[in-house]
Amino acid sequence: MLEPPSSRYLLGTDDLGRDVLSRAIHGASTSLLVGVVTTGVSLVLGTALGVISGYAGRAVDLVLQRIMDAIQAVPGIVLLLFIAVVLGPSVQNTIIALTVVITPSFNRIARGETLRVRQERYIESARATGASTVRILLRHVLPNMFAQVLTLGSLIFAGVIIAESALSFLGIGAPPPTPSWGGMLSEGVRYVERAPWIILVPAVLLSIGVFSFNLLGDALRDHLDPRLARRIPRSAARWWGMRRPPSRLAPSLAAAAERADDPPARDRPTQP
Amino acid sequence: MIGYTLRRLGYGAVVMVLVTAFTFVIMRLIPGDAVALQLQETGATADEVAAMRAEFGLDVPVWAQLGQWVADAVRGDFGTSFYTGRPVVEMFLDRVPVTVGFGLLAMVVGAVLGIGLGVVAAVTRGSVTDSAVRVFAVTFLSVPHFVVALLLLTAFALWFAWSPPIVYASPTEDLGSWLQQVAIPVFALGTGGMAGMARMARSSMLESLGSDYIRTVRAKGVHERTVILKHALRNSTIAVLTLLGLELATILGGTVILEQMFAIPGTGQLIYQAVLDRDYPVVVACTIFYSALFVLTIIVIDLLYALVDPRIRTGRALS
Numbered sequence: 001m002l003e004p005p006s007s008r009y010l011l012g013t014d015d016l017g018r019d020v021l022s023r024a025i026h027g028a029s030t031s032l033l034v035g036v037v038t039t040g041v042s043l044v045l046g047t048a049l050g051v052i053s054g055y056a057g058r059a060v061d062l063v064l065q066r067i068m069d070a071i072q073a074v075p076g077i078v079l080l081l082f083i084a085v086v087l088g089p090s091v092q093n094t095i096i097a098l099t100v101v102i103t104p105s106f107n108r109i110a111r112g113e114t115l116r117v118r119q120e121r122y123i124e125s126a127r128a129t130g131a132s133t134v135r136i137l138l139r140h141v142l143p144n145m146f147a148q149v150l151t152l153g154s155l156i157f158a159g160v161i162i163a164e165s166a167l168s169f170l171g172i173g174a175p176p177p178t179p180s181w182g183g184m185l186s187e188g189v190r191y192v193e194r195a196p197w198i199i200l201v202p203a204v205l206l207s208i209g210v211f212s213f214n215l216l217g218d219a220l221r222d223h224l225d226p227r228l229a230r231r232i233p234r235s236a237a238r239w240w241g242m243r244r245p246p247s248r249l250a251p252s253l254a255a256a257a258e259r260a261d262d263p264p265a266r267d268r269p270t271q272p
Numbered sequence: 273m274i275g276y277t278l279r280r281l282g283y284g285a286v287v288m289v290l291v292t293a294f295t296f297v298i299m300r301l302i303p304g305d306a307v308a309l310q311l312q313e314t315g316a317t318a319d320e321v322a323a324m325r326a327e328f329g330l331d332v333p334v335w336a337q338l339g340q341w342v343a344d345a346v347r348g349d350f351g352t353s354f355y356t357g358r359p360v361v362e363m364f365l366d367r368v369p370v371t372v373g374f375g376l377l378a379m380v381v382g383a384v385l386g387i388g389l390g391v392v393a394a395v396t397r398g399s400v401t402d403s404a405v406r407v408f409a410v411t412f413l414s415v416p417h418f419v420v421a422l423l424l425l426t427a428f429a430l431w432f433a434w435s436p437p438i439v440y441a442s443p444t445e446d447l448g449s450w451l452q453q454v455a456i457p458v459f460a461l462g463t464g465g466m467a468g469m470a471r472m473a474r475s476s477m478l479e480s481l482g483s484d485y486i487r488t489v490r491a492k493g494v495h496e497r498t499v500i501l502k503h504a505l506r507n508s509t510i511a512v513l514t515l516l517g518l519e520l521a522t523i524l525g526g527t528v529i530l531e532q533m534f535a536i537p538g539t540g541q542l543i544y545q546a547v548l549d550r551d552y553p554v555v556v557a558c559t560i561f562y563s564a565l566f567v568l569t570i571i572v573i574d575l576l577y578a579l580v581d582p583r584i585r586t587g588r589a590l591s
Binding site: 066067069070073074075076077078079081082083086158162165166169170172185189192193196199200203206207210211214249251 | 430532567571
């Protein structure tokens with residue numbers, strides 16, 4: 001127990017004599033599972049809601065957007081705590097809680113894009129030729145936001161990994177026997193002095209994971225469509241802190257924040 | 273401007289009504305309430321459970337409970353805790369100064385570090401220093417604040433055999449002990465905010481430095497330090513201050529985890545404990561307080577921003 005790294009246990013063992021390396025590897029699968037499912041579900045759900053809301057307009061838009069505003073008005077962690085404990089600690093419930101929290105982010109982007117595209121000539125033409133609403137949405141509206149939604153998805157993924165670890169760390173994510181990075185961190189706190197490797201391994205892996213998905217998001221943005229590069233704020237990766245204000249509550253601020261994330265062209269990183 | 277203000281406040285009110293309704297209804301609809309939880313081990317009879325539910329007002333329909341709650345809330349009564357029996361408002365207000373002190377400190381640390389780094393990066397644009405600042409900022413953006421805190425805790429424990437005090441003392445009681453306790457969480461939260469701030473400061477500094485008035489100031493032969501610190505920096509501050517307001521939400525969220533970790537008895541710890549105990553009145557009230565604080569801050573900053581910069585007020589953002 002609490003054995004230091006050796007040739008037998010490459011990264012040492014924890015207080016119950018479990019191999020830290022293999023727990024870290026299995027923890028990765030927990031984090032990635034939560035990340036993939038949450039991001040996937042809320043991407044589809046948020047985009048669908050945003051497109052419907054933006055295209056239908058009027059009452060539907062009004063009701064849907066007020067609900068999204070309400071969700072965004074509760075600080076992320078408070079909402080997560082609330083939902084996670086209401087439902088009880090399990091991987092499945094962590095996914096549900098996170099989905100609720102991040103769906104509005106996708107909704108916001110999809111709705112904005114839909115509003116923009118809706119006024120384009122080709123949509124009008126499609127409608128004039130008798131295309132059904134479903135067809136217009138699927139063939140003309142959705143493909144337009146593909147790049148943005150995907151980019152946001154990658155940045156959000158990084159946030160989801162952080163959030164999942166934070167919940168496990170607080171003891172309301174995946175329940176104890178399940179290996180998870182957050183859980184390993186909180187178990188390791190007690191043995192900081194005797195066995196620092198228990199904390200170091202998941203901490204480093206978590207940070208690398210988050211960093212990678214942030215980079216992936218940035219790369220996707222530049223790659224998929226350079227023209228759209230300015231539309232997704234880099235700091236969307238920090239949805240967790242909810243820095244983006246609900247837009248209807250604070251349009252000026254939202255606009256200002258948007259501009260802040262959109263540095264002047266000459267400020268693009270200079271290649272050495 | 274008055275119309276604008278009223279509209280924003282109207283939206284804020286609508287959002288708060290929704291938040292209240294959701295929080296309340298969801299909290300009451302779940303199986304396993306506080307009464308069941310408390311009486312589980314004592315093996316109480318069905319009659320006793322029913323009596324206790326009646327005492328807490330849990331035996332009427334959710335909608336009736338919500339109506340009663342709102343009616344009381346308007347009169348300043350947000351309910352009493354199931355566990356301590358104290359009014360929730362009182363419990364919350366008791367802890368506010370703790371969180372505010374620690375949160376503000378984190379904000380200041382983040383702003384000072386962020387603006388400083390941003391200015392340095394802008395001035396030395398394209399150099400090694402600039403890249404170093406970027407790497408530094410990105411690092412702290414990628415490492416979640418509770419991990420930063422944990423790593424610091426580990427480092428201090430290992431190398432200096434130091435750990436923060438276990439019992440919290442307010443700054444007025446024992447400043448040294450308080451500083452030791454909040455040092456790590458403040459640094460962890462502050463550096464999280466620092467990254468965004470540095471990026472923002474850098475880009476707005478570059479924008480100012482490239483503008484005509486700076487060229488004029490330079491042409492007058494003003495010392496470079498004065499150009500940067502007085503003329504360019506001052507003009508970039510507005511943008512940075514906006515970010516500072518938005519940072520509040522991050523700080524609010526961060527306090528929940530860090531207060532728990534470092535045994536700081538603030539509002540974050542209150543809501544975490546209440547959530548674990550299923551102390552309905554406390555959870556509902558705290559969630560609503562937190563949201564109200566966020567909504568109000570957002571609206572106030574928005575109004576200030578619109579006041580300062582009329583371009584935004586009349587811009588597309590309002591349509």
